[in-house]
Amino acid sequence: MRRSHLKHVVWGLAALVLVTLLSGFSLFGGKETPGGDASKALVPPGKLDEYYLFASGGHSGQVFVYGVPSMRRIRTIPVFTPDPAWGYGYDEETKAMLGGLTWGDVHHPALSETNGEYDGRWLFVNDNANNRVARINLKTFYTEQILGPVPNIMGPHSATFVTPNTEYLFMGSRFATPVPAGTYVPIQEFKSKYYGVLAGVKIDPKSGHMELAWELLLPPWSFDLGDAGKKVSDGWYFLTTYNTEEAYETLEVGASARDRDFIVMVNWKEAEKAAAAGKFQTIAGAKVIDPVKVPGIVYLMPVAKSPHGVDVAPDGRHIAAAGKLQPTVTVYDFEKIKSAIEAKKFAGEERGLPILDYEAVRVAEVPVGLGPLHTQFDDKGYAYTSLFIDSAIVKWKIGEWKVIDKVDVHYNVGHLCAAEGDTTSPDGKWLVSLNKMAKDRFLPVGPSHPENLQLIDISGDKMKLVYESPVDPEPHYAQMIKADKIKPEVVFYKDVKRPNSVWDPKDARVVRKGNRVDAYIVAIRSRFIPDRVEVNEGDDVYFHLTNNDMDQDITHGFGIPLYNVDMQVEPGETKTLHVKATKPGVYPFYCTNFCSALHQEMQGWFLVKPKK
């Protein structure tokens, strides 16, 4: 081999090695990663995801917890719908919390925030169907409180959105009705006797406890998504409204007649002051403020007709909103808004509420494409807008106001969820597209298709579709939080003073007082103690079950055939369930949650002696 030739070979080989090393490509088969970018979603056995994604479960009434990037559903959290998998809605406490309603329509989850950052304490969700909001404790992943049905509000689609220090969440009515709920007024009087209502729900900073603080009486418009101001716009709440036409028939036409609807701006600190100053009337127990009579609380900003989302950028200054029938996103500048309000420079009023001059407050109309619904942000000043009709997501830059990238999604995206996307400092890492249609993307499962959650890598210049995951009906919105911000308990605290708990099998007992029987039962691998509860037909029986296994993941269930009884107790937990012993006979009770090698033997007897 000639030396010069050898040199070529050396450099050739060296280059090959270098390319191999630098590119991260193997020289086999083209791409390094089987499945292409999909490998970014791979979380191999034993490894954990980077983010939690909390997705609303829509009319399932529940919340779905996903891991990102694997897009695996790790947990369902029952909220508004009974779920025997967790015995939710069966024991006395959760049954009472549900109040006889068996479903909800969960739209917009909101993680609690401290200084505009997700703090990992609570998750709030709304029930568009039954005028409620709920709080989930992220220590336990249990629903801890359901507030409502809140009076006067019908269909709080416009919820939950929290303020930067979780002082408030807001509920805006989608359906104008007479107030209070239950009042009958002919529909022909819609314009004069039907109202929209926005509620301020105060959140206790220590416990997360929610209570209705005040309500605003608004025109009979349909209120939609909202977002709380942050930084410079802190103290304000923004929400969209459609059907300012006040149509009550053939809404798909009637509510799209005008060219413009409004962004409603609420100065919630002023509302708070008005409530404190007694400037309200009481309707169905709620303090209802009329913002026409109390100026300084509500302002309107024109927006292209039928808007869905309004989103405040991480800077707190730029506010993006879009009418879903116009191919642009309008961006408003809060500094201009502030100046206009301070200068009282209005373009007119509607229903007694001042309208800001569109030209004076908007800084851009970004041409994005068809059906713009919702905008999220990253850490580099980019915005991402979902296009329902185009089935795409566009990326555009704040300040430059033009689209620089577009990616197709499958199909008909509603909301977007970026990593830490609603905080003052998004991570710019992952974006999940919540697509309403899946059609041909997964194995067919009959006429009811899943929805499709698609994972997009937004860390580079170009958006990259990485993975997709089917999901049961029907997430509408989600929030994504860094995994290390949530530190759940893995077993319950063994509270020796907890009423009805039994921690020593010797204290397990059945106590009768008249027709009431209290059975204090210990569940411990693999026994119920006592394993026999004998009662008389017609007795009121209270089963108090305590799980004495303090090892994580040792759940015990307690089912009674034909009595529709199902409890689930986690390690260290106590639950109480009441049954009326209406059916005589012999019924086993048994552990319904696999707990040990002798789980199958974990059973006892509920014997009901017939009346003579």
Add this chain to the structure above:
Amino acid sequence: MRRSHLKHVVWGLAALVLVTLLSGFSLFGGKETPGGDASKALVPPGKLDEYYLFASGGHSGQVFVYGVPSMRRIRTIPVFTPDPAWGYGYDEETKAMLGGLTWGDVHHPALSETNGEYDGRWLFVNDNANNRVARINLKTFYTEQILGPVPNIMGPHSATFVTPNTEYLFMGSRFATPVPAGTYVPIQEFKSKYYGVLAGVKIDPKSGHMELAWELLLPPWSFDLGDAGKKVSDGWYFLTTYNTEEAYETLEVGASARDRDFIVMVNWKEAEKAAAAGKFQTIAGAKVIDPVKVPGIVYLMPVAKSPHGVDVAPDGRHIAAAGKLQPTVTVYDFEKIKSAIEAKKFAGEERGLPILDYEAVRVAEVPVGLGPLHTQFDDKGYAYTSLFIDSAIVKWKIGEWKVIDKVDVHYNVGHLCAAEGDTTSPDGKWLVSLNKMAKDRFLPVGPSHPENLQLIDISGDKMKLVYESPVDPEPHYAQMIKADKIKPEVVFYKDVKRPNSVWDPKDARVVRKGNRVDAYIVAIRSRFIPDRVEVNEGDDVYFHLTNNDMDQDITHGFGIPLYNVDMQVEPGETKTLHVKATKPGVYPFYCTNFCSALHQEMQGWFLVKPKK
């Protein structure tokens, strides 16, 4: 550079390139494929899975449909529990099917078979809690029939297992009780007046309709898993039993006292003949055969104590069973069983039922490890047994009777599911380990952990753990079928003669007869026609909703706030829902399932005029 040195460099670099090329490793970070074997589970966007996996949902009452190998949950099928995501249990038809019970305990799904192969027509599941079985139509993925509560049986854990041509499924009681259910007998008379019962449920070969054919009255033992014979053993049904001690207290000790329990063998063709010949007594409407009085139906085979699974190999000849407290799997040979029965060579009897001689019928005791529960098979003569206590799966060969491979799973595996695993020709491709504990395998989600489905590649000599997927409580068993065997409908048939359907908006109407109001409503993007239903307080209102959108994936929902109304209609579907108009006032009805850009506008009004 000296030439010899250069040579070394050349060969060094060449070797490096070669290693890179041949090993399939990139030189970065070890393996070529990020996630190692996990990449085998990758199904990139737009690609479909190879198999459907139907997993029982345990006490959730539902069935979960997964894609394999991605392990994505594509669909939940509501079966025994109302689920508003599909409006299941809300409309009149499904509400009636559930019969007032709000949960079930689904253990063992069984795909329908033709000639011992899954035929993709139906899926049958049991409800251990309420003595029922259900059929899911795999054209629609809808639950079509719920049979039960079946009389006399309490806790049919031992179901559903179908015969090779889906002639029957069997339900065996786990809990001995007096018969019929509802009879009170003191527990002290357990041995003499409590019974186990096995039901033969006949399946119509055309429609899949199930009906109770006959029952066998058995000793007060706990019956567990079963498997139908196939090929040479066709016509027989095998099931395990524990608690032949007939203990009724402290079962975890009492039911483990004897060294041996039994495999119960049922000649179901003989049972069928006995029923036809009138050799039964009628109890609660069921034809109940006493197998002591009608010999030739039931035989017992000794097995190590407290067995869980019994599994018939694809050859139909070898039958594997294991006591969960003994570290071996016993394999029986059906040829020997047949000979023993024909020769009437018995080792004795128990409760009047003949016991086969263990030594005469078993061909091997395979030493597998601790806590053997369930065995599956592949296409090469290998068997795979789950070990609950060892948290492992072992692979052993039929005929060689020794373990040749073992893989750890995480943690505490119950059942296994192999691709086409219960057929006469398993695929030998994938094995899913249904693990009861997940502990630290996923992001923590509070005291209630998910279970863990782990995917194992069994196509090579060694089993390889590929991926893992969390799952809500609680799959007990699953079956996996090749994707192309299922051909679902993606929209419903537009049946113009279907009662209550409306296919022309002109026919949409509200009809009053006395206090009954029938509203025939068309749902079509993005309207309800009519969009107003006005009634009087106290009226009985029937909403008949027809989805006129015939495009796939265009579901419409129908929710009424505070009236607990939730319907979901798929393209071409009609549903009926009744409400009593008890609450006066103005209530919107609205589409709860995102359907179009103007979905938000798809609403109408339910006005209830108060009584004077």
